[in-house]
Amino acid sequence: MPAHYPLSATEEAVSRRLGSIPVNREALVAVSNLHRAASAVRQHLENSALRAADLTWSAFVVLWVVWIWEEIETRHTAAEAGISKGTLTGIIKTLESRGLIERRQHPDDRRLALLRLTPEGLALMEDLFPAFNAEEAFVVDSLGGEEVLHLADTLRRIITHLEEKGEVRRESLRRDTPVPPRRGGRRRAT
Amino acid sequence: MPAHYPLSATEEAVSRRLGSIPVNREALVAVSNLHRAASAVRQHLENSALRAADLTWSAFVVLWVVWIWEEIETRHTAAEAGISKGTLTGIIKTLESRGLIERRQHPDDRRLALLRLTPEGLALMEDLFPAFNAEEAFVVDSLGGEEVLHLADTLRRIITHLEEKGEVRRESLRRDTPVPPRRGGRRRAT
DNA sequence: GGAAAATCTTTTGCCCCCGAACGACCTGCA
DNA sequence: TGCAGGTCGTTCGGGGGCAAAAGATTTTCC
Incomplete structure (x- = not known):
């Protein structure tokens, strides 16, 4: 399912819209x-x-x-x-x-x-x-053997990072701005 | 949500079970x-x-x-x-x-x-x-700046590869063994 | 020994997800 | 001009996805 617009056009649209907003584009x-x-x-x-x-x-x-x-x-x-x-x-x-x-x-x-x-x-x-x-x-056919290993390792580091630091991060964000719990979940019996 | 078993234990269990079956483990x-x-x-x-x-x-x-x-x-x-x-x-x-x-x-x-x-x-x-x-x-905090770029590029290559070659691949597999369509979808009106 | 707390699975409510069928619409060609 | 064939968004059926509540059982602690 290829995206409809070429990547270049998307890039351009993003730039137009985010012109004044600072962005971490790599992330x-x-x-x-x-x-x-x-x-x-x-x-x-x-x-x-x-x-x-x-x-x-x-x-x-x-x-x-x-x-x-x-x-x-x-x-x-x-x-x-x-x-x-x-x-x-x-x-x-x-x-x-x-x-x-x-x-x-x-x-x-x-x-x-x-x-x-x-x-x-x-x-x-x-x-x-x-x-x-x-x-x-x-x-992963289009990748070199080295690259497959490197990919797996990079992804593993992301997973580990979120497992180790994710909860603390979310906790501290919640302290700044208390947020409602996610919707959904069983309703309390009447 | 950390997995329950340490990675090493999983590796071991996989080896035990797949002992005789050839596997592309990196993939x-x-x-x-x-x-x-x-x-x-x-x-x-x-x-x-x-x-x-x-x-x-x-x-x-x-x-x-x-x-x-x-x-x-x-x-x-x-x-x-x-x-x-x-x-x-x-x-x-x-x-x-x-x-x-x-x-x-x-x-x-x-x-x-x-x-x-x-x-x-x-x-x-x-x-x-x-x-x-x-x-x-x-x-992506735990990754170096270079590595973030490299990750994005590697993933993009996987996406492109599947967009370009995926359909052909699935087509040729279907020729070998015809398979039923995926379940689900609206039922034909009576 | 018994009540309170902890731990597990299941249930429930709301949402996402796909693909096939469907009806509304557009277009090309006879 | 009229209709066959294509495209579009929506509907529908079958599943997955989570968090919170509920029900069953075990553990903890007096």
């Missing part, structure tokens, strides 16, 4: 490209390797995590997959109904739930993963 | 980090700068595009924002109801719709953008 472009790239990559993987199995990106990521760990608690699955627990509940429901994943209660702590792949799920992943990985390789 | 890590980074960045921006205005990421991106171009057709807005036209319809509805955006018919072609910011929308963006950009800067 702007980096963040913008980060999201464009992530969504283009996701789109490609969903429309190539994942299409044959009729899986969404998120469903695949969950299957991958459970596959790798053989048996894993749902809370850890959510953390590893990078989604909230509430979201995970829905995905599990779908994967369970398709017979790819199984849930059982933790023997010692009944609050916990454990996940593992069914034999069908296992067979699917063994078949699907190589195709998926081949598309991941295609995605 | 795997790069793609994985790309998505983790994009979602961490988005999360940070939504919970810092965008929180005060009660805007989601997508709503902000749409406002940004319309702001930059002053007046723009909806189809171009969707392309620039990187979302489908169906998604855009919903976001516009929200922004219109909040009085931030206006829609009018194209004078020469009644199929087209034109978007522009209301005075309130304009005031909001002039106020919000500097704060947003400051958080973009924070996000």
